[in-house]
Amino acid sequence: MGVLVDFVLLTAKVVGCIIQALVRWIKKPPEKTVTNEICLITGAASAKGLGRLFALEFAQRGATLVLWDIDADGNEKTAVQVMERGAKVYAYTCDVSQRQDVYKTAERVRQEVGDVTVLVNNAGVVAGKPILQCSDELLERTMKTNCHAHFWTVKAFLPKMMEMNHGHIVTIAGYFGLFATACVEDYCASKFAVVGFHEALSHQLRAKQINGVKTTLVCPCLVKTGMFTGCRVRRELDALLSPLKPEDCVKTAMKGILSNQAIICIPRVMYFAVVSKHLFPWDVQVLAHKFLGIDKCMYPFIRQRESKNATT
Numbered sequence: 098m099g100v101l102v103d104f105v106l107l108t109a110k111v112v113g114c115i116i117q118a119l120v121r122w123i124k125k126p127p128e129k130t131v132t133n134e135i136c137l138i139t140g141a142a143s144a145k146g147l148g149r150l151f152a153l154e155f156a157q158r159g160a161t162l163v164l165w166d167i168d169a170d171g172n173e174k175t176a177v178q179v180m181e182r183g184a185k186v187y188a189y190t191c192d193v194s195q196r197q198d199v200y201k202t203a204e205r206v207r208q209e210v211g212d213v214t215v216l217v218n219n220a221g222v223v224a225g226k227p228i229l230q231c232s233d234e235l236l237e238r239t240m241k242t243n244c245h246a247h248f249w250t251v252k253a254f255l256p257k258m259m260e261m262n263h264g265h266i267v268t269i270a271g272y273f274g275l276f277a278t279a280c281v282e283d284y285c286a287s288k289f290a291v292v293g294f295h296e297a298l299s300h301q302l303r304a305k306q307i308n309g310v311k312t313t314l315v316c317p318c319l320v321k322t323g324m325f326t327g328c329r330v331r332r333e334l335d336a337l338l339s340p341l342k343p344e345d346c347v348k349t350a351m352k353g354i355l356s357n358q359a360i361i362c363i364p365r366v367m368y369f370a371v372v373s374k375h376l377f378p379w380d381v382q383v384l385a386h387k388f389l390g391i392d393k394c395m396y397p398f399i400r401q402r403e404s405k406n407a408t409t
């Protein structure tokens with residue numbers, strides 16, 4: 098009897114969730130304020146990258162920014178742009194793939210700035226070589242930067258967020274955290290892993306009823322930041338699905354983050370791809386990838402990387 102009552106309640110809640118999601122789809126809920134938040138962004142240095150743009154968006158909304166990157170010069174440039182928007186900013190050179198560097202820098206942040214309440218795990222790398230041509234060191238670097246780094250930053254900052262029942266963990270994953278393609282095996286493995294980590298963490302927070310700590314998974318398709326220069330799908334789809342402008346991608350992501358959206362796929366057509374992936378047999382996915390040209394979309398990217406490496 099108890100199970101039956103639970104099941105009826107569950108059904109009602111599921112219907113409620115679906116209606117809520119549909120309403121959100123049509124009418125975005127209002128943004129939360131981040132004025133008094135301390136927001137840490139990893140991988141904030143790249144001139145055309147998503148990290149710098151996230152920093153500027155948070156700065157515009159009055160958050161205090163903590164910027165981490167392996168590239169000290171680029172990070173300083175981001176800090177200057179953040180300051181120009183009137184926000185407080187602290188830049189740290191940190192290699193997020195190195196556990197001890199993360200813990201040491203996190204301690205400095207706590208001493209010099211305070212407790213981080215918004216963590217945007219954005220730093221990412223790709224080896225740019227198919228698995229059999231890739232050195233072991235490059236493979237490890239991808240896993241350490243794109244996945245392990247999230248373990249260390251979360252271990253460093255989540256306990257305080259949980260204690261305060263206030264905070265937000267944002268994971269920048271990507272299309273290749275949900276779907277895979279050839280020749281970027283290291284990247285897909287690291288992104289799938291970090292999606293698993295993010296989901297497990299989100300479940301843990303829910304199970305413990307720590308509802309004040311939010312989580313958001315951001316999954317964009319190809320963005321014109323330079324990271325995947327050369328990547329291209331079927332030519333006829335170019336007009337329909339040109340690479341995202343970094344500014345548009347970050348603006349869309351910000352809207353979702355600030356309305357505590359759990360998962361953000363950019364563009365929205367990706368939601369259908371996610372549903373169909375779980376609905377249809379594997380061979381259908383292979384056919385769809387082939388039809389769209391996603392099966393070989395990384396070939397020109399790899400070729401460009403090879404010729405770049407050959408000339409340097």
Ligand SMILES: NC(=O)C1=CN([C@@H]2O[C@H](COP(=O)(O)OP(=O)(O)OC[C@H]3O[C@@H](n4cnc5c(N)ncnc54)[C@H](OP(=O)(O)O)[C@@H]3O)[C@@H](O)[C@H]2O)C=CC1
Binds near residue numbers: 141142271
């Ligand atoms: N561009 C795209 O098409 C997509 C990107 N993404 C993801 O978005 C995120 C941002 O990517 P994007 O802006 O394009 O990439 P960028 O290469 O422009 O920016 C990444 C930044 O992370 C820094 N970084 C790399 N390794 C480390 C490290 N070990 N410690 C600290 N900082 C590091 C880079 O420094 P340096 O330049 O010195 O290496 C760079 O400043 C990544 O996680 C990426 O996987 C997701 C979907 C699509």
Ligand SMILES: CC1=C(/C=C/C(C)=C/C=C/C(C)=C/C=O)C(C)(C)CCC1
Binds near residue numbers: 330391
């Ligand atoms: C063609 C096509 C798509 C393109 C996907 C691509 C090209 C993704 C590239 C992603 C990258 C580079 C991610 C990095 O993390 C969509 C949007 C799935 C929708 C269906 C048609």
